[in-house]
Amino acid sequence: MSIFRRPPRSFVPILALILCALSMSFLMADQTVKSTVTEHRQGEAALCCSDHGTTAELAAKPAAEAKPWFAKERKTVLIIIVLLLLFVSYFTFHAQRKDLFIRRISGLSALEDAVGRATEMGRGVMYIPGIMDMDDIQTIAGVTIMGHVAKKTAEYDAALYAPMTRSFVMSVAQEVVKQAYLEKGRLDAFRPDRINYLTDDQFGFVAGVGGIMMREKPAACFYLGTFYAESLILAETGNSVGAIQIAGTAEPSQIPFFVAACDYTLIGEELFAASAYLSKNPREVGSLKGQDMLKLVIIAVTIVGTLLVTISETEFGKGLTPLAESFMQYLK
Amino acid sequence: MIFLKRTLPLIITFITGMIMIVAFFSGEGLPSIKSLESTLPKWIQIIMTFTMVLGAFSLLRINLQKISRKADGWGYSLVLIIGFLSMAFLGLITGSWPMFDKPLTKGEIYYVLCEDNVSARPIRVIDNVKDKEGKIKVEYVDDKGEKLADTESAMIPPDTARTRIMSYANSMQQILFVGVFKNAQSTMFSLLAFFVASASFRAFRIKSKEAGLLMGSAFIVMLGNVSIGSLVSQILAYIPVIGPYLNIADIKEWIMTYPSSAAQSAILIGAMLGYISASMKIIFGVERSHLGGEG
CATH class of the missing domain: 2.30.30.140 (SH3 type barrels.)
Incomplete structure (x- = not known):
């Protein structure tokens, strides 16, 4: 937990106090509601005890019907999160002592080449972090990678165009790019007007981006974030101006379009792995490894489950049927 | 300043993130915590509404600057400003007409x-x-x-x-919205059909084994979706032994149900793990690049 890594002296107790106060207030609120309901039921019980049993029996009824504090139907998600946290903690600890291997991701390795190519051609770079707002995790991933791209454009002195479909994302992106230029000592080259808001409308945005592409003719285009029907229009327009294109999204329906129209595509989880891959930060690499380990566990569970259910359907595996059924039930 | 720009957002992210996790796993026995699951997203909507003003000001500022400097393509900015102001004016007038009528x-x-x-x-x-x-x-x-x-x-x-004036304003607003905006939107969407054709042409050029497989499966799926597919199946049925099994519609269904959905599920599982992992990194402050700094 890096926010506790170098905390100010009073930071941790304050945070703990806030969380405790919030939890207590919620619990007290629920407790008040419960006691009111119980009192109400006891009153009702006293009135009708002659027909339905003794007062004591009916007063005990609310306790027997107590509603659960935990949403049992979400236990599988909890197990996955706990496992992920355990793996991430272990590998983060491990990564600080030893370099961990990350497989090569072509799209991310080509990132620097793409910016370099744009610089050699004297043209700009276009970056689009999806069409959703900052409450979408893919947009955050897109903005994070944008910081790395901005460092390269600052280093190579290439123009960075980033039209946005959400004003909140524009504000965050401006800050990220400014910080990247500051780190490279090129704050004078930072142009906030090139990271501009166009429109919230999906196809209005596509028309605007298409216009910028045709006028500025960027030599490299990056589409990293959430995309829907506009993905192919953007990628094909970029292709028509001869740009090298790197795309990435976790939307399964849009991946084929990007694969068909772009030079490199980050598929699904690779988008989230990009930050660790580019920064080589041990904490991030550790979390990436932890994620991979959990994936291995899911693959193993899938294979074992598939075999179990398949065998239980045959004549030889009749004895395994209850186990297979409980396995299926647990996954639901 | 660092506190306001970095530390405070991290504290808010941590606290709200933890509350949302607790709310997600809370049962019906904790109704006030459970209710946060539906309440907090409404807060997000309120915040997002305020950012609309930010976007409008940014749009006006940048385009007015372009016009005043006579920068390249300032004519487009002029069209944008005229469109923006007229739609905003007509929308405000027609939307709140009872106040004026x-x-x-x-x-x-x-x-x-x-x-x-x-x-x-x-x-x-x-x-x-x-x-x-x-x-x-x-x-x-x-x-x-x-x-x-x-x-x-x-x-x-x-x-x-x-009144007559309000009906003119309303008609103008509708002409711009339905007659111009909606039609322009449909035009952009219909471009997709042409782009699908050009992208498919490039994707289906057989340059490798993978491209060959893609081409083959795409050909079967396309054939299975059109009526000529059944005619092809009838012709293929004359091939001895394997002929009856070569039903294009069945093969297409098998491709869509098994290999295609299996690949999509794999991508989704990976993406969901990425979602959880990225969210955890943000909640615990491991990932902070979006705040304008080292990740």
């Missing part, structure tokens, strides 16, 4: 919107006292105010009747 007077001529939402039809108020359903009695008239012979009086909600 007078109460309906008996015997006066007003206008109601036609079904096409663009043109308006003149009416005369016969009785401005509302009935049980809150409607008033009107009759349809021509432009000179003469009653139309083939029409009967009608009951309409009073807020649908507008």
Whole structure:
């Protein structure tokens, strides 16, 4: 937990106090509601005890019907999160002592080449972090990678165009790019007007981006974030101006379009792995490894489950049927 | 300054993140915590509404600067500013017209919107006292105010009747919205059809084994979706031994149900793990690049 890594002296107790106060207030609120309901039921019980049993029996009824504090139907998600946290903690600890291997991701390795190519051609770079707002995790991933791209454009002195479909994302992106230029000592080259808001409308945005592409003719285009029907229009327009294109999204329906129209595509989880891959930060690499380990566990569970259910359907595996059924039930 | 820009957002992210996790796993026994699961997203909507103002100001500032400097393509900025201001003005006027309009007077001529939402039809108020359903009695008239012979009086909600100026404003707004904006939107969407063709052409050029597989499966799926596919299946059925098994529609169904959905599920599982992992990194402050700093 890096926010506790170098905390100010009073930071941790304050945070703990806030969380405790919030939890207590919620619990007290629920407790008040419960006691009111119980009192109400006891009153009702006293009135009708002659027909339905003794007062004591009916007063005990609310306790027997107590509603659960935990949403049992979400236990599988909890197990996955706990496992992920355990793996991430272990590998983060491990990564600080030893370099961990990350497989090569072509799209991310080509990132620097793409910016370099744009610089050699004297043209700009276009970056689009999806069409959703900052409450979408893919947009955050897109903005994070944008910081790395901005460092390269600052280093190579290439123009960075980033039209946005959400004003909140524009504000965050401006800050990220400014910080990247500051780190490279090129704050004078930072142009906030090139990271501009166009429109919230999906196809209005596509028309605007298409216009910028045709006028500025960027030599490299990056589409990293959430995309829907506009993905192919953007990628094909970029292709028509001869740009090298790197795309990435976790939307399964849009991946084929990007694969068909772009030079490199980050598929699904690779988008989230990009930050660790580019920064080589041990904490991030550790979390990436932890994620991979959990994936291995899911693959193993899938294979074992598939075999179990398949065998239980045959004549030889009749004895395994209850186990297979409980396995299926647990996954639901 | 660092506290406001970095530390405070991290504290807020941590606390709200933890609350949302607790709310997600809370059962019905903790109703006040459980209710946060539906309440907090509403807060997000409120915050997002405020950012609309930010976007509008940014759009105006950048484009006005371009016009004042006569930068390349400043004509586009001019069109944008005119469109922006006229839509905002007409939208505000028509959306809040009862604030500017007078109460309906008996015997006066007003206008109601036609079904096409663009043109308006003149009416005369016969009785401005509302009935049980809150409607008033009107009759349809021509432009000179003469009653139309083939029409009967009608009951309409009073807020649908507008004065001449308001009906013009409404028609203008509808012409811009339905006639220009909606059509431009549809035009952009229809471009997709041409782009699908050009992208498919490039993707299906067989340069490797993978591209060959893609081409082959795409060909079968396309054939299975058109009527000529069944004709091909009938012809293939004449091949001895394997012929009856070569049903294009069945093969297409198998491709869509098994290999395609298996690949999609794999991508989704990976993406979901990425979602959880990225969220955890943000909540615990491991990932902070989005705040403008090292990740």
